[in-house]
Amino acid sequence: MACNDSDLEVVDLGTIPLIALNVTVRKKLGLYLNPKTAVAADWTGVAEAMDFTYLEIKNYESSKSPTKSLLGDWQARCKDATVGRLLSILKEVEREDIVQDLRPLIDEDVRKYCENLKKKAEPPLQVPEVDSCFPRTLERVGITLEDDPEGAPELFDAFICYCQSDIEFVHEIIRELEQTDYKLKLCVFDRDVLPGSCVWTITSELIEKRCKRMVVVISDEYLDSDACDFQTKFALSLCPGAQTKRLIPVKYKSMAKPFPSILRFLTICDYTRPCTQSWFWTRLAKVLSAP
Numbered sequence: 001m002a003c004n005d006s007d008l009e010v011v012d013l014g015t016i017p018l019i020a021l022n023v024t025v026r027k028k029l030g031l032y033l034n035p036k037t038a039v040a041a042d043w044t045g046v047a048e049a050m051d052f053t054y055l056e057i058k059n060y061e062s063s064k065s066p067t068k069s070l071l072g073d074w075q076a077r078c079k080d081a082t083v084g085r086l087l088s089i090l091k092e093v094e095r096e097d098i099v100q101d102l103r104p105l106i107d108e109d110v111r112k113y114c115e116n117l118k119k120k121a122e123p124p125l126q127v128p129e130v131d132s133c134f135p136r137t138l139e140r141v142g143i144t145l146e147d148d149p150e151g152a153p154e155l156f157d158a159f160i161c162y163c164q165s166d167i168e169f170v171h172e173i174i175r176e177l178e179q180t181d182y183k184l185k186l187c188v189f190d191r192d193v194l195p196g197s198c199v200w201t202i203t204s205e206l207i208e209k210r211c212k213r214m215v216v217v218i219s220d221e222y223l224d225s226d227a228c229d230f231q232t233k234f235a236l237s238l239c240p241g242a243q244t245k246r247l248i249p250v251k252y253k254s255m256a257k258p259f260p261s262i263l264r265f266l267t268i269c270d271y272t273r274p275c276t277q278s279w280f281w282t283r284l285a286k287v288l289s290a291p
Contacts, residue, residue: 011110013084018075019237020083020113025105030067032098041093043067049089050074056261073262076236083110143202144192144210156187158248158288159211161232163225166217169252173215182285187211200230207235213288216263218251223260232262248287 033043043066047057050070060066075081083106090099142149162170170188177184187193187206207214214235222228232247239246249263252271269284271277 011114013087013110014082016083016110016113018071018081018083018086020109021071021086021106022109022112025102025109026068026071027065028102028105029071029098030065032095032101033067034065040097041095043070045093046070046089046095049092050078052261055258056264059258059261072233076233076262077265143194143197143205144187145194147194153210155185156192156206156211157184157213159187159207159214159231159235160189160217161214161228161235162217163219163221163228165221166219166252169217173217176281177285177288182281182289184285184288186215199227203227203231204234207231208238212246214247215284215288216247216249218249218255218260218263218268219253220255220257223257232260236262248284250284 030043033046036042036044043060044057046067047060047070052060052070052074060069063069071086087099087106090096141147141153144154147154160170160173167190174186174188176182178186187210189203193202193206214231216222216228216232216235235247247263247266249266249268250271251259251268254272269280271280
């Protein structure tokens with residue numbers, strides 16, 4: 001990758017994912033784009049250039065910072081969400097003033113991102129006493145009930161993303177998928193994860209390395225959960241464009257709030273439709289059983 005070169009001018013910003021941009025740059029982008037003005041394009045013009053639909057854009061209006069929400073969702077759902085593409089979009093909507101003002105900060109973020117990539121690519125120092133067969137750090141060992149600290153980590157068919165108010169339906173998922181002929185192995189955080197570890201570290205470890213897929217239980221309460229928001233966006237970042245069917249949205253009751261826009265491009269498993277309810281568990285089990 002061009003990041004290996006120390007000279008920033010030769011870095012192809014089209015290869016640098018949007019995750020390289022830190023909080024400071026994202027906040028400043030919001031200061032420029034959040035206010036609606038008659039003389040310059042705002043965040044809505046950027047959203048249209050990113051191919052968000054009219055309804056999706058209308059939903060962002062209720063956000064405290066539409067620009068921040070827009071960038072987060074674009075980063076999670078689009079494999080072409082790069083720093084270079086963002087700069088191109090800003091130029092397309094005639095906001096070159098933003099590009100000029102923020103370019104030094106953006107270049108600095110890209111430089112730090114490239115340095116971190118280079119450090120990760122360097123082989124770690126190894127001493128004879130360390131067994132290279134066990135690269136897991138202590139915080140990622142023995143994190144679930146049946147995890148063997150001396151052997152292979154416990155693996156699951158699916159991670160269940162849910163908020164506490166939906167726990168009764170999670171129990172139903174367990175009964176239908178684990179305690180029947182399907183015999184799927186589910187990761188339910190409150191049941192399977194041992195206490196005492198960093199929530200974010202363990203959650204990302206489970207979603208990325210221990211679970212083949214993630215079931216997202218959608219409800220009004222889910223929309224207000226920071227933990228569910230993190231889990232969903234992290235899972236989406238692992239499968240841009242839903243290429244691996246990694247994330248399965250499940251709706252089990254009617255909602256007063258709009259369905260989350262970040263998940264609208266995924267096929268949903270809907271338990272609220274009486275005409276298809278009898279097929280619900282078979283469809284869900286089938287996709288979770290796939291390789």
